Amino acid sequence: MNAPPVITAAACLTPVGHDPERLLAALSGPLTGIRTVPSRDGRAPEVLAGIIDSAEGLDKRYVPTGLRRRMNRLSLLSCAAVGQALDQAGLNGEAREATGLILATAFGGTSQCARFFGELLDEGDRFVNPALFPETVPSAPSGQAGQCFGLRGPSTTVCQQSLSSEYAVLIASRLLASGMAERLVVLAVEEMAPALLDGLAALGLVKRPGEMTPQGIRLSPRAVPGEAAVALLLETAAAARDRGAVPLAELTGVAAGGEALATARFGRIGHNTAELAERACRAHGQPDLVVASGTFLETADTAGWRALAEVLGPETRATVPEYATGHLCGAGLLRTALAAWAVSGRDVPCARLGDPLPRVIAPAHLFTDRAGPVRLAMTHAATPGGGAAVVCVKGIGVEEGTL
Amino acid sequence: MNETRATPGVAVTGLGCICCLGRGVHAVWPRLLAGEHGFSEVDLPGFEPFTNRMAGQVPAGSFERPEPVPPRRLSRHELFAWAAVTEALAQAGWDAAIPYPAAEVGVISGMGSSGLIEAEDWFAGRRAGTRMPSRLLRAYPSSALPDVLAAAYRLTGPRFSIATACSSSGTGLGLGADCIRDGLARAVLVVGSESLSRVTFGGFSSLRAMAPDRCRPFDANRKGIILGEGAAAVILEDADAARNRGAAVLGQILGWGNASDAHHMTAPLPDGSGLARAMRQAIARSGIAPEAIGYANMHGTGTVANDTAETAAVKAVLGDHAYRLALSSTKSMTGHCLGAAGIIESVFTLLALRDATAPPTAGLVTPDPACDLDYTPGSARPVPGLRYAANNVMAFAGNNIALILGGPETLP
Numbered sequence: 005m006n007a008p009p010v011i012t013a014a015a016c017l018t019p020v021g022h023d024p025e026r027l028l029a030a031l032s033g034p035l036t037g038i039r040t041v042p043s044r045d046g047r048a049p050e051v052l053a054g055i056i057d058s059a060e061g062l063d064k065r066y067v068p069t070g071l072r073r074r075m076n077r078l079s080l081l082s083c084a085a086v087g088q089a090l091d092q093a094g095l096n097g098e099a100r101e102a103t104g105l106i107l108a109t110a111f112g113g114t115s116q117c118a119r120f121f122g123e124l125l126d127e128g129d130r131f132v133n134p135a136l137f138p139e140t141v142p143s144a145p146s147g148q149a150g151q152c153f154g155l156r157g158p159s160t161t162v163c164q165q166s167l168s169s170e171y172a173v174l175i176a177s178r179l180l181a182s183g184m185a186e187r188l189v190v191l192a193v194e195e196m197a198p199a200l201l202d203g204l205a206a207l208g209l210v211k212r213p214g215e216m217t218p219q220g221i222r223l224s225p226r227a228v229p230g231e232a233a234v235a236l237l238l239e240t241a242a243a244a245r246d247r248g249a250v251p252l253a254e255l256t257g258v259a260a261g262g263e264a265l266a267t268a269r270f271g272r273i274g275h276n277t278a279e280l281a282e283r284a285c286r287a288h289g290q291p292d293l294v295v296a297s298g299t300f301l302e303t304a305d306t307a308g309w310r311a312l313a314e315v316l317g318p319e320t321r322a323t324v325p326e327y328a329t330g331h332l333c334g335a336g337l338l339r340t341a342l343a344a345w346a347v348s349g350r351d352v353p354c355a356r357l358g359d360p361l362p363r364v365i366a367p368a369h370l371f372t373d374r375a376g377p378v379r380l381a382m383t384h385a386a387t388p389g390g391g392a393a394v395v396c397v398k399g400i401g402v403e404e405g406t407l
Numbered sequence: 408m409n410e411t412r413a414t415p416g417v418a419v420t421g422l423g424c425i426c427c428l429g430r431g432v433h434a435v436w437p438r439l440l441a442g443e444h445g446f447s448e449v450d451l452p453g454f455e456p457f458t459n460r461m462a463g464q465v466p467a468g469s470f471e472r473p474e475p476v477p478p479r480r481l482s483r484h485e486l487f488a489w490a491a492v493t494e495a496l497a498q499a500g501w502d503a504a505i506p507y508p509a510a511e512v513g514v515i516s517g518m519g520s521s522g523l524i525e526a527e528d529w530f531a532g533r534r535a536g537t538r539m540p541s542r543l544l545r546a547y548p549s550s551a552l553p554d555v556l557a558a559a560y561r562l563t564g565p566r567f568s569i570a571t572a573c574s575s576s577g578t579g580l581g582l583g584a585d586c587i588r589d590g591l592a593r594a595v596l597v598v599g600s601e602s603l604s605r606v607t608f609g610g611f612s613s614l615r616a617m618a619p620d621r622c623r624p625f626d627a628n629r630k631g632i633i634l635g636e637g638a639a640a641v642i643l644e645d646a647d648a649a650r651n652r653g654a655a656v657l658g659q660i661l662g663w664g665n666a667s668d669a670h671h672m673t674a675p676l677p678d679g680s681g682l683a684r685a686m687r688q689a690i691a692r693s694g695i696a697p698e699a700i701g702y703a704n705m706h707g708t709g710t711v712a713n714d715t716a717e718t719a720a721v722k723a724v725l726g727d728h729a730y731r732l733a734l735s736s737t738k739s740m741t742g743h744c745l746g747a748a749g750i751i752e753s754v755f756t757l758l759a760l761r762d763a764t765a766p767p768t769a770g771l772v773t774p775d776p777a778c779d780l781d782y783t784p785g786s787a788r789p790v791p792g793l794r795y796a797a798n799n800v801m802a803f804a805g806n807n808i809a810l811i812l813g814g815p816e817t818l819p
Contacts, residue, residue, distance in 0.1 A: 047533070047536075074672075104665070104667065105667070109570075110548060110550065111548060112549065112570060117523070117606055118530060120606060120609070120610065121527060121530060121531075121605065121606050121609075122530075122534070124605065124606070124609040125531060125534065128456055128458075129456070129457050129458055129608070129609045129612040129613060130458055130612075132609055132613045133613070134610070134613035134614045134615075137606075137609075137610035137611075137613055137614060138672035138673050138803060138804070139672075140606055140610065141519075141570070141571075141572045141803050141804070142549060142570035142571075143570060143571040143572060143802070143803065143804055143806065144672070144803075144804060146571075146804060146806075147667075147672055147803065147804020147805060147806070148672070148804070150667045150668075150669040150804065150805065151669050151670065151671070151672075151804075151805075153669075154669050155667060155669055156666060156667050156668070156669045156681070156684075157666065157667065158665035158666065158667070159571070159665065159666075159667040159804075159806055160569055160571055160578050160582075160665065160806070161569065161570045161571045162567050162568070162569060162570075163518070163548065163549035163550045163567065163568045163569075163570045164550045164553075164566065164567040164568060165548065165550045165554075167567075168550075168567075171565070171567040174565070174591075175582060178582075178585055178586075178589050178591075179585075181589070182414065182585060182588075182589075182692075184664075184665065184688065184692075199530070202533070203526075203529075203544050203547070206529075206533075206539075206541045206544065207541045207544060207545075208541070260565050260567075261510060261513075261563055261564050261565050261566070262563055263557075263558075263561070263563045264553075264554045264555075264556075264557030264558040264562070264563070264566065265558055389554055390554070390557075390558070391554075391566070
């Protein structure tokens with residue numbers, strides 16, 4: 005039987021910073037990446053969202069000028085994350101040629117679609133700029149990253165709303181197990197472009213500025229979305245060993261599924277959550293830390309939290325990185341990255357599942373505990389439309405039977 | 408480095424299809440074999456300003472009144488998918504009841520523009536200061552279709568969408584087969600659907616990639632693609648499970664390959680080496696000898712770059728055998744259905760295996776000297792003893808997929 009794949013790098017660009025230290029600091033301090041996003045045209049409402057203010061030169065560091073000029077913001081953020089991950093992993097040359105890339109995103113190239121369509125309406129098909137078109141496809145960031153870093157292995161783009169990242173990890177792990185690749189970058193990216201925020205606001209899904217107070221952000225029937233670019237390097241254990249890589253974590257399992265609901269029914273999240281969490285526990289053991297998804301949707305988050313507490317026990321520690329960044333939609337891979345950092349020794353601010361979620365969320369007031377040594381971490385995500393997913397990672401050298 | 412291992416086949420038990428040639432395999436396949444194309448000027452609202460409006464539009468009246476009635480109002484691409492899925496379910500004998508526990512049936516969709524045509528209406532209206540109903544945005548995310556289908560049929564297994572433009576649904580078939588091999592599901596409904604949209608029309612038009620009259624793959628005078636729309640659905644089942652329930656097996660997914668060019672966002676590597684790697688991987692995973700392939704459904708878009716690169720890839724992989732097998736591009740008759748192309752053309756490949764007949768490349772009159780293989784010009788041709796076939800898909804950003812399919816008699 006194949007040994008489980010290993011995570012040998014984890015990199016991120018988030019609204020609270022582009023390294024794990026700043027993300028962890030945001031979970032225990034006052035820093036937040038969530039702010040008021042003004043209306044672009046005066047017609048759309050102001051909303052709350054987690055926004056990356058600057059790539060801090062990471063795009064310039066990893067993407068040559070010639071390529072950078074041909075990339076939109078989504079692709080630049082993606083390449084910055086991939087470049088960081090490849091750098092961390094020490095992966096160069098021939099090894100990159102055989103490396104593939106699995107991309108997760110919920111809303112892909114919405115910004116570019118809006119830009120191109122707007123210009124098409126203004127200029128017509130004869131005079132619209134053709135250079136804008138290729139990045140309208142959701143898979144564009146993977147193509148750009150492939151070109152930038154010479155990644156010629158298998159490549160695909162997965163979209164399943166807030167479960168996109170978990171499905172990307174699942175697909176990547178299966179491709180490794182089947183021998184189609186020995187190494188894959190798993191990249192997740194979401195951009196809160198004005199066009200996307202307008203659309204989400206029109207659907208009544210996004211919080212207005214009045215729901216953020218000095219005490220925190222109020223749980224309500226609306227969410228706070230956020231943007232991020234996250235990249236992991238996933239390798240077969242043998243491939244990592246052969247090139248002398250030092251893994252962060254071992255990927256012990258991924259599970260996803262659950263009912264699909266014709267209309268969003270937030271109360272079903274608890275049911276779907278409980279089923280998958282129980283299954284994961286039976287297969288992999290009791291986690292020391294849960295990295296749960298957070299949306300700021302009252303029913304979704306409280307139902308999920310309560311279900312996890314019932315299945316895993318009230319003393320189980322849990323953290324929610326999206327309470328600092330906003331709900332990352334398809335870029336929820338940050339949960340898996342945080343889980344990998346936790347099992348590799350970083351001390352993660354957390355709460356206990358038995359502590360009820362407050363009505364007003366401020367990470368520094370919620371995550372007052374520390375996870376301590378984490379041998380097994382479980383991520384969890386669920387969608388209001390049905391469906392849930394979990395990813396389990398464990399520390400290197402931790403025996404399965406001891407969990 | 409891990410060696411690519413041969414993988415067990417996965418049974419195909421249901422097929423469904425809708426495109427510009429009509430609704431249903433029974434309507435589309437005969438027209439395909441007759442070399443008929445379905446191209447006409449698009450008559451959808453909002454397309455009037457386009458300089459070139461030639462496309463493969465799904466005939467009006469063939470999909471707007473779905474049966475059975477879906478549980479919710481569907482967008483254009485979802486209606487296409489609904490038509491294809493209901494046909495496939497009926498053929499598989501799943502229309503009365505799904506024969507497996509809900510948690511053991513997955514749904515995978517391959518998407519291109521998804522619900523973009525409705526979202527365009529919302530965007531254009533808002534831009535003009537008109538209040539637009541937010542329901543126009545519901546089907547915009549690429550994940551909308553598998554959620555709709557899973558809700559309608561109460562399926563709770565793994566479900567997701569692949570959104571890699573032209574290679575989406577081909578990838579969906581490969582991953583769907585892998586889900587079954589890996590024990591993640593006992594059956595998977597794979598569907599690909601594409602609706603025409605102004606963004607894709609404008610995009611390909613701006614790239615000067617669209618032919619003015621018809622698509623002529625591999626022809627020396629080819630002028631580019633004709634965009635198409637439509638959907639196809641394939642029911643995949645674990646071969647033993649299909650046999651045990653007495654299902655009629657229509658064919659097999661034997662193997663698939665996936666490789667990237669890392670070269671250019673819209674043009675393939677001129678030597679086709681990315682596709683060649685995908686083809687070699689697919690053949691290795693299928694466990695068959697390359698010489699056993701008797702027919703290949705080519706990506707064959709009708710652009711200069713694609714057709715020559717793909718020809719080079721086939722020659723590199725198959726050597727002399729490339730000159731012996733029948734190949735064709737059915738885009739010459741359906742147009743390029745983007746996200747749905749891979750699965751629509753896999754359905755045609757499975758039908759070719761069933762009937763041991765290669766569909767033609769319509770409109771191929773003056774072969775390009777750089778494309779010197781046998782693309783079955785003009786009319787369909789029997790391929791006696793046809794057992795195995797290939798389907799190639801090449802997408803934006805140099806994403807290459809190859810599938811190896813087997814006829815029903817190849818199931819052990």
